[in-house]
Amino acid sequence: MPYQDGMYGCPVEVGLQMLGGKWKPRILFELFQGTRRFGELNRLIPQVSRHVLTVQLRELEESGIVERKVYPSVPPKVEYSITEFGKSLQPVLEQMIAVGEHYIGLKKRETDLR
Amino acid sequence: MPYQDGMYGCPVEVGLQMLGGKWKPRILFELFQGTRRFGELNRLIPQVSRHVLTVQLRELEESGIVERKVYPSVPPKVEYSITEFGKSLQPVLEQMIAVGEHYIGLKKRETDLR
DNA sequence: CCGTATCCGGGCAGATACTG
DNA sequence: CAGTATCTGCCCGGATACGG
Numbered sequence: 001m002p003y004q005d006g007m008y009g010c011p012v013e014v015g016l017q018m019l020g021g022k023w024k025p026r027i028l029f030e031l032f033q034g035t036r037r038f039g040e041l042n043r044l045i046p047q048v049s050r051h052v053l054t055v056q057l058r059e060l061e062e063s064g065i066v067e068r069k070v071y072p073s074v075p076p077k078v079e080y081s082i083t084e085f086g087k088s089l090q091p092v093l094e095q096m097i098a099v100g101e102h103y104i105g106l107k108k109r110e111t112d113l114r
Numbered sequence: 115m116p117y118q119d120g121m122y123g124c125p126v127e128v129g130l131q132m133l134g135g136k137w138k139p140r141i142l143f144e145l146f147q148g149t150r151r152f153g154e155l156n157r158l159i160p161q162v163s164r165h166v167l168t169v170q171l172r173e174l175e176e177s178g179i180v181e182r183k184v185y186p187s188v189p190p191k192v193e194y195s196i197t198e199f200g201k202s203l204q205p206v207l208e209q210m211i212a213v214g215e216h217y218i219g220l221k222k223r224e225t226d227l228r
Numbered sequence: 229c230c231g232t233a234t235c236c237g238g239g240c241a242g243a244t245a246c247t248g
Numbered sequence: 249c250a251g252t253a254t255c256t257g258c259c260c261g262g263a264t265a266c267g268g
Contacts, residue, residue: 002225002228003221003222003224003225003226008214008217008218008221010139010140010214011210011211011212011213011214011215011218012139012207012210012211012214013136013139013214014213014214014215014217014218015209015210015211015212015213015214015217016130016133016134016139016210016214017134018213018214018217019130019213020130020131020134021260021261022127022260022261023261025124025126025127025130026124037229037230038229038230038231039229039230042230048261048262049261049262049263049264050230050231051231051232051233051261051262051263051264052260052261052262054230054231054232055260055261056261063217063220064216064217064220070230074229075229075230076229076230076231076268077229077230078229078230078231085216089213091209092206092209092210092213093126095129095205095206095209096125096126096129096130096206097125097126097129098125098129099125099128099129099132099133099203099206100122100124100125100126100127100128100129100130100132101125101128102178102199103122103128103129103132103177103178104117104122104125104128106177106178107117107122108117110117111116111117112117114116135240135241136240136241137241151249151250152249152250152251153249153250156250162241162242163241163242163243163244164250164251164252165241165242165243165244165251165252165253166240166241166242168250168251168252169240169241170241184250188248188249189249189250190248190249190250190251191249191250192249192250192251229268230267230268231266231267231268232265232266232267232268233264233265233266233267234263234264234265234266235262235263235264235265236261236262236263236264237260237261237262237263238259238260238261238262239258239259239260239261240257240258240259240260241256241257241258241259242255242256242257242258243254243255243256243257244253244254244255244256245252245253245254245255246251246252246253246254247250247251247252247253248249248250248251248252
């Protein structure tokens with residue numbers, strides 16, 4: 001579907017969705033440390049199936065956060081890396097950590113009081 | 115369920131979920147401008163039903179982002195406002211806007227090239 | 229090695245009707 | 249006025265099987 005004005009909701013919502021996938025923060029964490037092959041990511045994050053990993057990586061690519069590089073060799077080789085724009089997201093993610101930790105601390109205190 | 119170590123996933127994911135509800139950014143936008151009554155929010159955001167608005171507000175309250183104040187009068191009066199912690203989220207949200215706008219600009223350029 | 233195709237189950241958002 | 253109760257539909261993540 002071609003772009004039309006207003007076809008995406010408010011930018012905040014769009015941004016949240018770009019990072020909001022179940023495994024995206026984790027994938028990004030791995031890729032911030034350097035380029036990784038598909039199988040490497042799969043080994044580094046064993047809880048995610050290849051299917052889901054593929055989907056999440058494609059969405060990150062679609063968002064311009066991750067670059068996918070295919071080497072037409074046999075056997076095939078595919079490398080994933082963070083784009084320049086993707087690197088700019090690291091501070092935001094780090095702030096999200098603080099937000100999440102605040103909530104976790106909140107719940108922990110609530111329990112400790114009982 | 116009482117708090118147990120590790121019962122919430124990685125903090126980034128938690129943080130994303132805290133803000134990730136369909137209407138939460140919009141609600142927060144309204145509340146950043148000041149305290150609002152339930153009905154006011156409902157009028158300011160006509161696309162959301164009372165049911166969903168209630169759910170989202172309760173989740174924001176649960177996250178410690180929003181405070182709910184009930185006046186036991188007839189007719190009932192309920193006011194919602196941003197907590198101190200909630201105010202600390204404004205910069206993160208603003209960064210998310212930049213992220214979202216980058217994506218929207220990306221899609222726009224892709225279409226313009228055809 | 230790096231995927232695609234297909235099906236399935238749970239959770240969240242929406243619509244609608246009712247209430248202290 | 250500010251909700252609750254109930255039902256429904258959809259999307260996303262997960263499991264499994266197959267393919268270049």
